[in-house]
Amino acid sequence: MEKQFLALVVREQADGSFTRSIDQRTIDDLPEGDVLVRVLYSSLNYKDALSASGNKGVTKTYPHTPGIDAAGVVEESRSADFQPGAEVLVSGYELGVSIPGGFGQFIRVPADRVMPRPEGLTLYESMVYGTAGFTAAASVAALIESGVSSGDGPVLVTGATGGVGSFAVALLAREGYEVVAATGKLEQRDYLTRLGASEVIHRQELLEGAGRPLLKSRWAGVVDTVGGAYLAAAIAAARYQGTVTACGNAAGAELHTTVFPFILRGVRLLGIDTAQLPLPQRKTLWQRIAGEWKLPGLEQIGRRVSFAELDAEIERILAGGQTGRVVVDLWAD
Template identity: 55%
Template sequence: MTTFTALQAREQTTQGFEQVIVERDTAELPAGELLIRVRYSSLNYKDALSATGNRGVTREFPHTPGIDAAGVVEASSVAEFAVGDEVIVTGYDLGMNTAGGFAQYIRIPASWALKRPQGLNLREAMVLGTAGLTAALCVDKLEQAGVTPGDGPVLVTGATGGVGSVAVALLATLGYEVVAATGKAQQSDLLTRLGATRVIARSELQAGSERPLLKEQWAAAVDTVGGEILFNVVKALRYGGSVACCGLTAGTAFSGSVLPFILRGVNLLGVDSVELPLVVKASMWDRLSLQWKLDLEALVTEIGLAEVPQAISQILAGQIAGRVLVRVD
């Protein structure tokens, strides 16, 4: 048994939820084939929901959030992993109803872990995290649908968020003309540095919601926000265009006419990075470590566990841009 430090979300009787640093014992962790000493995690919107009591994400409290973790195997009961292996864990139930990466140790099923690709160190892997993996999956979906850099502008909504900012950087690196949409005009310079050729206000995507079709603008899009904005993006796709959908910060409701689909032949592509088969995740991580490797230091804010509660408040208030890397000391 080993004592370790963890962040824990706790329900208070009258004051909602709090996040506190606690000492735990590895004997308290759930069953699993791998015990991992976590070196880095990252803060995602889903982590903030879990940490503040959203029972659609986490059912029981107290709980340790953190849907991402990168670290070193300290104990293994399977032949596939040895003590000392460096591994990445993203998605599945980690940080949702299984104690997650905002802790010095996690214990998980071996089927959730993959060995760190040689082209990424543990820190780089968590700069990407679930957000980077999701962005890569979105770009891959668009390319599978036939989108190429010469087709025209590709829109990225929620462009200053974790997924959006990595998507902007990846698309630009691959030679696409990227238009970044954001509600944070003060971050326009950052998006330009990442490779966006144009930055537009989020409000531009909210106009015309009452119309069944909008002027054709986008060859493709990565949508991280959902809601009314997503359907306005669909209505403004060029003939045969595609949008990869992966987020819900603007809402889960999706309503509109079938006209964009039957008159312009557009495609709405769903992207999931949580329950994705591990072999597919591994292929994406390999690409992110080699031909799709990015320099994302301009996006990174690095914090320790003690600073996570403040960052949770900031991400829920829409005050964070880019990626928050959590150093687990």
């Protein structure tokens, strides 16, 4: 009999609504690909929650299994690069967006989408980072490369308690930056301080005076994970030759700004994309995460949940209630 496994399946109903259920699937249901992976862990990113709730900007065709991150063991392979039993990561590209993703116990993907587990991280640890931690690392690397150094002044992180935000706070603090964490959850002040924030502010504070072309010069660097009015305000308050990275849109996709921060203060705005990042760059950044940027106390950031608990976590992240990272254990009861 064809091998059966469990997967979260999102379906579009006749009335345009979407439902989610954990269903039996067979390996034949998976698309063609060189490498069949038994997924041990996935993780929950904001993008997964959008895909799981029927957002057609992320996933156009349903039924669909989300999950942009997967860590597991090669079950079968037609590629000489991967032998059965090898521990691997698959994330980004089409995974969990247009092909069945890590919220299923098996995935099948082309070999050029697969990378060996980075030495220095377990499969579980790699999913505590997942795409969110990877994006934080890409943002911090971009700030450093643009010339922002730890003595230049405070670096702002928006959406600080979220997945990208938590890792950005911790990585920046590890690199010696003075980190100001902006959050809607002031009750998580201790969590952010433990991660390394020097100061925790309510995100509303960023919007004081918003709309003016320039605000009081404040940030040497910014890791923005939310977009919208917060990104605009962060740009307006960036210091002379400060760098602002933009990776997210949890607060809005629009950006209303003027040219003045750019032409009067030389502010640099850098876009961060990790979904299409070529595999060689992906491997290099993962090696850095597993090496010099491996953080102690990952258990502070990551929480393990079972398949059965995933649905509630999807609702929580959509409502902006996520703190840290959720790792999905695909085989837990």
